[in-house]
Amino acid sequence: MQHFDTRIFQLDEIDAAAQEIQQGHLVSFPTETVYGLGADATNEQAVKQVYLAKGRPSDNPLIVHIASREMAEKYAAHIPDKAYKLMDHFWPGSLTMIFKIKPHSLSKTVTGGLKTAAFRFPDCQPTLDLIKRAGVPLVGPSANTSGKPSPTTAQHVYHDLHGKIAGILDNGPTRVGVESTVLDMSGDHPVILRPGAVTKEQIEAVIGSIDLNHHHVGKNETPKAPGMKYKHYAPAAQVYIVDSGTDWGQVIEWVQQQPFDVGIMAEEKVLQNASLPMNASQFSLGNGVKDASARLFDGLREFDDEQNVKAIVCQAFPAEGLGEAYMNRLNKSAGGVHFLAVDKS
Numbered sequence: 051m052q053h054f055d056t057r058i059f060q061l062d063e064i065d066a067a068a069q070e071i072q073q074g075h076l077v078s079f080p081t082e083t084v085y086g087l088g089a090d091a092t093n094e095q096a097v098k099q100v101y102l103a104k105g106r107p108s109d110n111p112l113i114v115h116i117a118s119r120e121m122a123e124k125y126a127a128h129i130p131d132k133a134y135k136l137m138d139h140f141w142p143g144s145l146t147m148i149f150k151i152k153p154h155s156l157s158k159t160v161t162g163g164l165k166t167a168a169f170r171f172p173d174c175q176p177t178l179d180l181i182k183r184a185g186v187p188l189v190g191p192s193a194n195t196s197g198k199p200s201p202t203t204a205q206h207v208y209h210d211l212h213g214k215i216a217g218i219l220d221n222g223p224t225r226v227g228v229e230s231t232v233l234d235m236s237g238d239h240p241v242i243l244r245p246g247a248v249t250k251e252q253i254e255a256v257i258g259s260i261d262l263n264h265h266h267v268g269k270n271e272t273p274k275a276p277g278m279k280y281k282h283y284a285p286a287a288q289v290y291i292v293d294s295g296t297d298w299g300q301v302i303e304w305v306q307q308q309p310f311d312v313g314i315m316a317e318e319k320v321l322q323n324a325s326l327p328m329n330a331s332q333f334s335l336g337n338g339v340k341d342a343s344a345r346l347f348d349g350l351r352e353f354d355d356e357q358n359v360k361a362i363v364c365q366a367f368p369a370e371g372l373g374e375a376y377m378n379r380l381n382k383s384a385g386g387v388h389f390l391a392v393d394k395s
């Protein structure tokens with residue numbers, strides 16, 4: 051792989067970033083959810099570099115980021131009426147929609163060989179400007195090393211990908227912190243393949259009942275959203291989910307008994323009331339599920355960089371509304387392991 055001196059582009063350097071894209075190089079771009087790893091979606095060689103830089107399996111298709119409805123219409127074979135209604139409400143925004151595409155309109159490297167593609171109109175003006183100036187849609191998986199938590203700052207991206215990409219367009223920390231909702235609009239009935247910032251309830255308020263299908267997919271099954279079968283969001287330390295209603299006193303007691311350092315991720319009010327042992331490091335999730343979603347990946351990454359932290363205990367929230375997306379990500383980073391299961395053994 052070619053080596054790059056990865057540049058940090060400021061917001062007044064969007065032209066320079068767009069030129070890199072036009073040359074077939076990779077530039078990480080901000081969105082309201084997480085940072086993406088951008089390449090010209092119409093340049094097959096550039097898209098291949100995205101998989102290489104991330105270490106991403108090549109059957110996992112990429113989201114196509116667009117800056118206008120027309121850009122999606124250029125590739126989509128059919129956009130149902132319900133999808134236009136959803137665009138009226140949620141574009142630009144954190145709702146990614148999957149449509150059937152015109153044959154051969156996007157390369158196999160983008161679609162992973164599927165007859166559909168995912169389209170996203172991010173709610174982030176610098177990136178919309180970048181797309182317009184580059185003149186092409188951008189593929190954009192989250193700009194992390196495959197398997198690691200998604201990046202919510204330019205520094206996270208730099209940590210994972212410096213030397214491998216031309217640059218990063220820095221727009222500060224992202225606002226939402228969990229990735230977009232992926233909604234499959236290519237079949238008879240709309241299905242959420244990945245819960246995200248736009249909730250099932252919000253979508254149903256616009257188009258009526260939809261399905262939620264983010265069950266765990268076995269290694270040999272062909273999943274609807276190919277990304278679902280891979281290990282995700284996992285720091286090196288084991289993450290334990292601390293369910294609502296768990297006595298934090300018990301958690302702290304367990305932490306104290308461990309022969310290594312433990313990261314504690316919890317709301318401000320939990321941390322304020324706890325007296326933490328010497329081997330505990332704390333990371334505040336703020337107040338409520340919105341703050342927690344914005345901070346989750348940052349906390350997991352912070353502890354991932356601390357060699358001595360071998361376990362992380364992280365607060366659960368009710369899996370409703372945005373909590374559905376938060377718990378989906380937390381569950382994956384913990385591999386489904388809960389604190390109580392440990393406590394009883």
Ligand code: TXA
Nearest residue numbers: 083085086111166167168191192229230274275276277
């Ligand atoms: O918020 C986001 O969506 C971020 C920002 C950068 O836009 N992007 C992101 O991309 O999370 P990525 O590649 O990490 O996740 C995209 C997910 C994967 O699970 C992938 O398998 C699924 O969407 N996906 C993409 N195209 C698909 C398709 N045609 N059919 C089914 N699933 C698809």
Ligand code: MG
Nearest residue numbers: 191192193200
């Ligand atoms: Mg990702």
